[in-house]
Amino acid sequence: MSGPGGALLVVGDVVTDVVARHRGPLAAGTDTAAAIRTLPGGAGANVACWAAYRGCPDVRLLGRVGADAVTWHERELTAAGVRPRLVVDPRAPTATVICLVDTGASAERTFLTDSGAALRLGPGDWSDALLDGTGRLHLSGYLFFSAPGRALVAVALDAARARGVPVSVDPASAGFLALLGVDRFLELAEGVDVLLPNRDEASLLTGLPDPADAAAKLSRHVPLVVAKQGADGALVARAGAVRTRVAAEPAQPLDTTGAGDAFTGAFLAALLAGAEAEGAAAEGCAAGAVAVGRVGGRPPGPGSPGAPVPPA
Numbered sequence: 001m002s003g004p005g006g007a008l009l010v011v012g013d014v015v016t017d018v019v020a021r022h023r024g025p026l027a028a029g030t031d032t033a034a035a036i037r038t039l040p041g042g043a044g045a046n047v048a049c050w051a052a053y054r055g056c057p058d059v060r061l062l063g064r065v066g067a068d069a070v071t072w073h074e075r076e077l078t079a080a081g082v083r084p085r086l087v088v089d090p091r092a093p094t095a096t097v098i099c100l101v102d103t104g105a106s107a108e109r110t111f112l113t114d115s116g117a118a119l120r121l122g123p124g125d126w127s128d129a130l131l132d133g134t135g136r137l138h139l140s141g142y143l144f145f146s147a148p149g150r151a152l153v154a155v156a157l158d159a160a161r162a163r164g165v166p167v168s169v170d171p172a173s174a175g176f177l178a179l180l181g182v183d184r185f186l187e188l189a190e191g192v193d194v195l196l197p198n199r200d201e202a203s204l205l206t207g208l209p210d211p212a213d214a215a216a217k218l219s220r221h222v223p224l225v226v227a228k229q230g231a232d233g234a235l236v237a238r239a240g241a242v243r244t245r246v247a248a249e250p251a252q253p254l255d256t257t258g259a260g261d262a263f264t265g266a267f268l269a270a271l272l273a274g275a276e277a278e279g280a281a282a283e284g285c286a287a288g289a290v291a292v293g294r295v296g297g298r299p300p301g302p303g304s305p306g307a308p309v310p311p312a
Contacts, residue, residue, distance in 0.1 A: 006135020007058035012044015014063035044140035050265025052081030053299035066093035089117035122148030141172025168194035249289035258297020
């Protein structure tokens, strides 16, 4: 993959997350006690923040939000070390996701999603100048689930190819992916250099239940596939075969929201710093372990324990 240098440009969703942590089944028709927080999120924005947290010195984000929350999101992204370019939608509100997190042993989460302005991010929001100085382009999979987003993917991919900028994609949502269709997704992702699915997404994209078989099959379509396996680490596949199995780091799950985004952000930061895919995947696993021990999808703030010191 490409050597060190250049900025990371992320194109994707910026979301207001309402995280409700509850224990056990929801009580239908009555109250369920929960701890509720409103936090900044979004797969694209989370990836950008984790890349900055893991030491990438120049991270840029293109997203679309409503006027209702643009100032807050810009402030939060900037504080995380990201340079935001947020397009303010004149009609749609900022995307909102209600994250229902079971505080049992798995810390599994369920999302209720109102994509709002994020669905309207399109080619009119793109400029080829966004690629100036860019070493890598990352596209959030949520772009693939709306017509404007798909048009933006095509424009961004063409521009990146013209400049020789490698492109990565995280499929983002098995549920939305099933609605779009596997063949359609793979067609739209043609020319991508790196694919970062989780276990469910890889299985859906291939029809294969075994994670290694799924990763291997996907790597016949995309040069590098890094399949995230949660507590089982990650698989690195190339040319139709799994080349490396990367172990996860021990963690006590509190909230799994954004763990995959953390992996992706740290992985891309490591690639831009010159790491090989296997080492970058280990960085991704380390970030994922940090992420599941926190509430919400963003990394700790600057100066928190474990935060890398950016190069001078």
